[in-house]
Amino acid sequence: xxxxxxxxxxxxxxxxxxxxxxxxxxxxxxxxxxxxxxxxxxxxxxxxxxxxxxxxxxxxxxxxxxxxxxxxxxxxxxxxxxxxxxxxxxxxxxxxxxxxxxxxxxxxxxxxxxxxxxxxxxxxxxxxxxxxxxxxxxxxxxxxxxxxxxxxxxxxxxxxxxxxxxxxxxxxxxxxxxxxxxxxxxxxxxxxxxxxxxxxxxxxxxxxxxxxxxxxxxxxxxxxxxxxxxxxxxxxxxxxxxxxxxxxxxxxxxxxxxxxxxxxxxxxxxxxxxxxxxxxxxxxxxxxxxxxxxxxxxxxxxxxxxxxxxxxxxxxxxxxxxxxxxxxxxxxxx
Amino acid sequence: xxxxxxxxxxxxxxxxxxxxxxxxxxxxxxxxxxxxxxxxxxxxxxxxxxxxxxxxxxxxxxxxxxxxxxxxxxxxxxxxxxxxxxxxxxxxxxxxxxxxxxxxxxxxxxxxxxxxxxxxxxxxxxxxxxxxxxxxxxxxxxxxxxxxxxxxxxxxxxxxxxxxxxxxxxxxxxxxxxxxxxxxxxxxxxxxxxxxxxxxxxxxxxxxxxxxxxxxxxxxxxxxxxxxxxxxxxxxxxxxxxxxxxxxxxxxxxxxxxxxxxxxxxxxxxxxxxxxxxxxxxxxxxxxxxxxxxxxxxxxxxxxxxxxxxxxxxxxxxxxxxxxxxxxxxxxxx
DNA sequence: TTTAGCAGTGTCAATAGAAAACTGCTAATT
DNA sequence: AATTAGCAGTTTTCTATTGACACTGCTAAA
Numbered sequence: 001x002x003x004x005x006x007x008x009x010x011x012x013x014x015x016x017x018x019x020x021x022x023x024x025x026x027x028x029x030x031x032x033x034x035x036x037x038x039x040x041x042x043x044x045x046x047x048x049x050x051x052x053x054x055x056x057x058x059x060x061x062x063x064x065x066x067x068x069x070x071x072x073x074x075x076x077x078x079x080x081x082x083x084x085x086x087x088x089x090x091x092x093x094x095x096x097x098x099x100x101x102x103x104x105x106x107x108x109x110x111x112x113x114x115x116x117x118x119x120x121x122x123x124x125x126x127x128x129x130x131x132x133x134x135x136x137x138x139x140x141x142x143x144x145x146x147x148x149x150x151x152x153x154x155x156x157x158x159x160x161x162x163x164x165x166x167x168x169x170x171x172x173x174x175x176x177x178x179x180x181x182x183x184x185x186x187x188x189x190x191x192x193x194x195x196x197x198x199x200x201x202x203x204x205x206x207x208x209x210x211x212x213x214x215x216x217x218x219x220x221x222x223x224x225x226x227x228x229x230x231x232x233x234x235x236x237x238x239x240x241x242x243x244x245x246x247x248x249x250x251x252x253x254x255x256x257x258x259x260x261x262x263x264x265x266x267x268x269x270x271x272x273x274x275x276x277x278x279x280x281x282x283x284x285x286x287x288x289x290x291x292x293x294x295x296x297x298x299x300x301x302x303x304x305x306x307x308x309x310x311x312x313x314x315x316x317x318x319x320x321x322x323x324x325x326x327x328x329x330x331x332x333x334x
Numbered sequence: 335x336x337x338x339x340x341x342x343x344x345x346x347x348x349x350x351x352x353x354x355x356x357x358x359x360x361x362x363x364x365x366x367x368x369x370x371x372x373x374x375x376x377x378x379x380x381x382x383x384x385x386x387x388x389x390x391x392x393x394x395x396x397x398x399x400x401x402x403x404x405x406x407x408x409x410x411x412x413x414x415x416x417x418x419x420x421x422x423x424x425x426x427x428x429x430x431x432x433x434x435x436x437x438x439x440x441x442x443x444x445x446x447x448x449x450x451x452x453x454x455x456x457x458x459x460x461x462x463x464x465x466x467x468x469x470x471x472x473x474x475x476x477x478x479x480x481x482x483x484x485x486x487x488x489x490x491x492x493x494x495x496x497x498x499x500x501x502x503x504x505x506x507x508x509x510x511x512x513x514x515x516x517x518x519x520x521x522x523x524x525x526x527x528x529x530x531x532x533x534x535x536x537x538x539x540x541x542x543x544x545x546x547x548x549x550x551x552x553x554x555x556x557x558x559x560x561x562x563x564x565x566x567x568x569x570x571x572x573x574x575x576x577x578x579x580x581x582x583x584x585x586x587x588x589x590x591x592x593x594x595x596x597x598x599x600x601x602x603x604x605x606x607x608x609x610x611x612x613x614x615x616x617x618x619x620x621x622x623x624x625x626x627x628x629x630x631x632x633x634x635x636x637x638x639x640x641x642x643x644x645x646x647x648x649x650x651x652x653x654x655x656x657x658x659x660x661x662x663x664x665x666x667x668x
Numbered sequence: 669t670t671t672a673g674c675a676g677t678g679t680c681a682a683t684a685g686a687a688a689a690c691t692g693c694t695a696a697t698t
Numbered sequence: 699a700a701t702t703a704g705c706a707g708t709t710t711t712c713t714a715t716t717g718a719c720a721c722t723g724c725t726a727a728a
Contacts, residue, residue, distance in 0.1 A: 060722085141487075395691090
């Protein structure tokens, strides 16, 4: 358990390091608290023993360790209220009724990225609890057919097929009708199974060249399920502004992870508050942190995440996400 | 007009610089041609007078200028044949009939990026000469409506609308029917005009709350027209491997340009061969070059472009694109 | 418990010198 | 007239050294 003074010192070091990116010396701190630098140094040794602070080299100042950041956000930090100006920016986007929901969200994460100067992303609701609304095909020129899969929440996945000449448009229609009759209303994550065991045999009976058609729809369903949500980024290169990312290899690594978005698993974790993943917890890079929250606007769920350096202004970011959660998409309806 | 020897020297310098990224000295060259380094130096002075070579500082070796590269690709370079192994990789993708066209192309630019180690992108055909196939709406839960615009080439644009409660589904249907009756078959780039002058008055007559519905479709059409083609990247960060991109600001600039894809205008320029845009010609960065070609597979047109450092292996890249053009999408049918 | 004071340690910027890598030019050679 | 050897001159790069600076840890005193 830390003493009050130790907490104060840790808080000061974290916030100062966040501001300057430079190790904090005992001297700087003793101006804030009224005690000598030697006292501070003694305390710093203790905090280092607790693994809350780190040194770069023997005679350097201290900076927060990953655990130090964690202690800070859990125990010391106070979310910072947004400026009125920034609130206004967000409100005008959200009350612009001419934009559709998707556009509103895209626009607003751009604002968030601009306000915070960090990369921001939004993760649409996973399609997994969508149900199939309908399947549709539209014949185009020659032997091409546009096939679409539409869900009850408005997801659309489409593919253009080049059909072998041996398949007639009637057979396509038959297949579509069968799928519509048999699986509409089924949750998407159950559809592959149902397709394979209930639908395939029936199609095989009624449609001659069923294989290729069946496979197409099977693929489309799988795809909509796998890219289980759309991800939109804003300010993807913001982190390049931070001094800790002057190493090209680091940059490359992070950008590739952004593209593979393997880290989104973190995002879908169930939690109703604002969650903070620091450094190695972020699953992207030891040098990055993620602050995320879920939103819910008129039943449309999703996640907004802000990605910044470990040395991120957590108080500001958490304040911002709190605001969004409360004022815009905050119906906790689990 | 250059002498044979001057051409040989220029060619050697370009190719050596491409390989090593280091200025080439007279000494290295005189091992290749059988003459002394002094002779080479005399020639290099002449080539520099022609603005084909550059020096970094007084006593440095020479490297190609932008014009030097241009002279090289136009007069000295010979496209290099692909290795059998690489050909095979591409062929297996292209003859995989279970993939639809879009997936085939995406997969193949991934292969191209892997083979070349450069960023590769594909630019779908512009939607401008598409015609409207149909407009469709699907009512979802509550007051939400999915609206779709579909073109004859298989483009699909969709939006989810939150309708005010005052609008009935019948009115939506009426609007859609009217649009379908009046503008199906119209080329997309003429549709805004037609909508505004021919359709709007009629809708205004038959539909009560027509404004919001009309605007939605108007927006959707505009959007499909403006994002006039889809762009897919592969190996977006490949250029970070090159030594000339160790400057974070340069990196940031290029990545942002990739995202804004303002440079695609270059891509749509009409030309049937393989085009090379070097340095400032590329409209991305003075340090990058673009090599592109159009393809045409079963009537589906598009452009494949390879983006690499100015110091790019033009012979290999041109050889690769030649191969793609000839073996896969090379019907010159303008 | 706290503090003053100091020795010890590592960073950083500046400087200097020497080696390396080339070129341009001149004068001799073919 | 074209080519070449040779050398002076230029710039980069590497290494070493230095002194100033910024801290810390520890000790001993308050």
